[in-house]
Amino acid sequence: MLTLINRLLDWFKSLFWKEEMELTLVGLQYSGKTTFVNVIASGQFSEDMIPTVGFNMRKVTKGNVTIKIWDIGGQPRFRSMWERYCRGVNAIVYMVDAADHEKVEASRNELHNLLDKPQLQGIPVIMLHTQRKVKISLLRTQAQVQMIKI
Numbered sequence: 001m002l003t004l005i006n007r008l009l010d011w012f013k014s015l016f017w018k019e020e021m022e023l024t025l026v027g028l029q030y031s032g033k034t035t036f037v038n039v040i041a042s043g044q045f046s047e048d049m050i051p052t053v054g055f056n057m058r059k060v061t062k063g064n065v066t067i068k069i070w071d072i073g074g075q076p077r078f079r080s081m082w083e084r085y086c087r088g089v090n091a092i093v094y095m096v097d098a099a100d101h102e103k104v105e106a107s108r109n110e111l112h113n114l115l116d117k118p119q120l121q122g123i124p125v126i127m128l129h130t131q132r133k134v135k136i137s138l139l140r141t142q143a144q145v146q147m148i149k150i
Contacts, residue, residue: 022068024086026114027095028107029074032130036095037071054078055085079110083117091124098129 025033034052038044041060052073060067070085072078086092094114096107111127114120 019065020068021065021090022070022088023091023093024070024072024082024089025093025095026072026082026086026110027074028097028103028110030100031074031095031097031107032128033071033074033095036093036128036130037069040067040069051075052078055081079113082110082114083120086114086117086123087119089123091126092120093126093128095128095130097131099131 025036027033029051034056035045037056037058037060041058052071054073055078056071058069058071060069070089072082072085092114094111097103115125
């Protein structure tokens with residue numbers, strides 16, 4: 001009976017209240033962060049993207065949920081900003097280009113640097129592996145195995 005009442009209250013609440021959440025996307029340059037935001041927001045995929053300079057913020061509403069998405073540049077000069085934009089968010093999405101095995105070590109180091117920040121403790125981190133220009137599946141597999149060694 002209590003479960004039924006809770007479900008009824010949740011349904012009633014969803015009619016009048018909206019849920020808001022905030023995500024920050026980080027990862028090395030060309031890992032697919034901006035493409036991911038565009039696909040979520042509009043369903044549009046574009047192979048030709050301009051690298052993010054600094055950050056972009058976009059609000060996406062789906063049903064009763066509004067997500068504020070921070071897309072932070074992945075070039076070395078912007079990585080010091082990652083922590084600032086990750087504080088207080090509901091989740092951090094760390095993106096890795098699984099086909100770029102030359103950047104796996106740098107990506108792992110940046111992820112560790114981010115996770116070591118005391119102010120980010122307790123914030124869930126979701127790791128997404130993208131596949132930009134995968135020539136053979138072996139490269140992807142090797143990159144994934146190296147990232148698992150984190």
